[in-house]
Amino acid sequence: MRLSTVILPVRRWHEGGRDEWLRAERLGFHTAYTYDHLSWRSFRDGPWFGAIPTLTAAAAATERLRLGTLVTSPNFRHPVTLAKELISLDDISGGRITLGIGAGGMGFDATALGQEAWTPRERADRFAEFVPLLDRLLSEPAVTSDGTFYSAVEARNIPGCVQRPRLPFAVAATGPRGMKLAARHGQAWVTTGDPKLFESGTPAQSREAIRGQIDKLDKACADIGRDSAELDKVLLTGFTPDRGGPLQSLDAFVDFAGRHFALGITEIAVHSPIPDSDFSADQAVFERIAAEAPAQLA
Template identity: 85%
Template sequence: MRLSTVILPTRRWSDGGREAWLRAERLGFHTAYTYDHLSWREPFRDGPWFGAIPTLTAAATATERLRLGTLVTSPNFRHPVTLAKELISLDDVSGGRITLGIGAGGNGFDATALGQEAWTPRERADRFAEFVPLLDRLLTEESVTFEGSFYSAGEARNVPGCVQRPRLPFAVAATGPRGLRLAARHGQAWVTTGDPKLFGTGTPEESRAALRGQLEKLGKACADAGRDVAELDKVLLAGFTPDRPLESFDAFVDFAGRHAELGFTEIVVHAPIADSMFAADEKVYERIATEALAQLR
């Protein structure tokens, strides 16, 4: 089991931003991720919100050991050709410490920020099905030419490629059959937040049953792709299930242990932000980072 964190890009680098990433490294988290959005829901929509790639680049220069990543990037406002160039550069700056969390996107503010109509779930799935394989090629081949239904590449060159070989790892967020097939074919990890229908009214037991079902579907997708599901890390982004894992240290240990029994290999918790859905006791958060793994063992 690994423990990681999410640091939302809400603070100026000179006013607590840099310190947040240094703190994550000091506390011993495996990876520190950030959301790749243009803005997010309340209470963050009208407040400071900085770009993911520049933030991660700054974090890469400030830290030494901490892995870094997005959780998650989506096609809502990204193009595979330009994203690949940025990721190769970021992987280089970090010395090979980058993980790309990637998902199909949703109907949030990003969906219309470029002036387009929000895509339907099917349109998002169609684009994602083209986006991920093309990005895979762009990160592993020196030159790519491609003409698809949604994305094109004309002799897009990406020399020297990633520091990590054959490319930086993909952590694919998916629960539907098409997304799970992409995770099985292209992912080094699979990401879920649980069943969103259970967040407000479900029970922890119902949530774990839903997650067990998702894991079973992932296993089938891997079998269909001729791949051992054990090759993929299983990442749970906490904070979107009926559980309250940051309520206390013991609550987190119980939460993590029960989800490790399901097969999850990484739990990600949000760094506390006061007056938000991620409000939590800072001391509990720090104790989770420094003591929880020993308890789980």
């Protein structure tokens, strides 16, 4: 099982931001992700920096650590401009970028550009067009496409990604249309569990829901003749009924991770601690988990 982390972009680069990314590499995390939002929930009234510039700076500061978004969405992105930024970022990092991508939600990003928030169906419609077009833009030197929501006219992306045929997609999905996109375009699949269970569900119910999600992914892959074992299965923690429990101790995390590994999860992403927030945790315990848990889960 791979162990990764999520570093929220809430610190100025020269006031602790850079140090967090360097620490993630020193601790041996497989990937360090960040959210691609304009702001987010309880952090809305505080500092919040852009994902692509932050990842660019992290790429220049680190050497081995994989980097990525968890996740980017169509809420305020267009495939043509996003592709150019990603190809540049993949080049700067030497081919260490993973794009986590999802349909987006109802939060601040959904209305920040002045539009009405899209319904779940409208988000799914846009996502179904966004992902295939972005796939082409990152894989082909020139793309023309006339879509319902997104178009490209001779969009040039030369020389393309360092990673071939393009950088990997980690597709966040739970519904049938999203699962089909993950099966066809993903190199990984991402879940946060079942959001309906977050407030009142139990850890056992959450694991059963994730098992069901993986079964749906298996079917979506089988329907197009793909082996779902080709996809990494990523659990972004902090949104299951366990909440911060897995970061209370090394033993608690190993138990949590082991139970999800048995379901088929292959990568777990834990949030780097942020004091006085939903992601508050003991830094020493966090670092011990990074150092010791992977060997116990091998």
